[in-house]
Amino acid sequence: MVKNIAIETIRFLFILLFTYAAVTKLMDYDAFMVQIGKSPLLTSFAGIVVWLVPGVELVTAFMLAVRRLQIIGLYTAFGLMVLFTAYITAILQFSEDIPCSCGGVLESFGWVEHLIFNIVFVLLGLAGIMISNASSPPNKSKVKEPITV
Numbered sequence: 001m002v003k004n005i006a007i008e009t010i011r012f013l014f015i016l017l018f019t020y021a022a023v024t025k026l027m028d029y030d031a032f033m034v035q036i037g038k039s040p041l042l043t044s045f046a047g048i049v050v051w052l053v054p055g056v057e058l059v060t061a062f063m064l065a066v067r068r069l070q071i072i073g074l075y076t077a078f079g080l081m082v083l084f085t086a087y088i089t090a091i092l093q094f095s096e097d098i099p100c101s102c103g104g105v106l107e108s109f110g111w112v113e114h115l116i117f118n119i120v121f122v123l124l125g126l127a128g129i130m131i132s133n134a135s136s137p138p139n140k141s142k143v144k145e146p147i148t149v
Helices: 002-027 029-037 043-065 067-094 104-108 111-135
Strands: none
Touching (some): 002 029, 002 043, 002 111, 029 043, 043 067, 067 111
């Protein structure tokens, strides 16, 4: 029961986060494009990143919403948060003056606050994966019994 509540809460938080982040980026596409263009790491890929990131976020939210895809969604969410956290860590090495390209409420975070926020979600993703794997029945081998005559 507690495991189910934990998984549902983690799924809900990730669905909310990725849907909100993607929609705000797409609604303010021009600002998102400018902010990505200012990133020393993403400038050359800005044209692709402005569509790829919100698209992957929405697909991840969809996978988390569909119960039979939830474990793939949890792994994807965890992977995205690790990547976003690594990106923030790299940005902090260059300059804190680069605008955050997250959109919405998250845009008001400073880079350090955003790093902490992301680390919390990385840990939530890891917890969700561990809980899901612990509560899943182990795969039974599909080895056929030998036929005896």
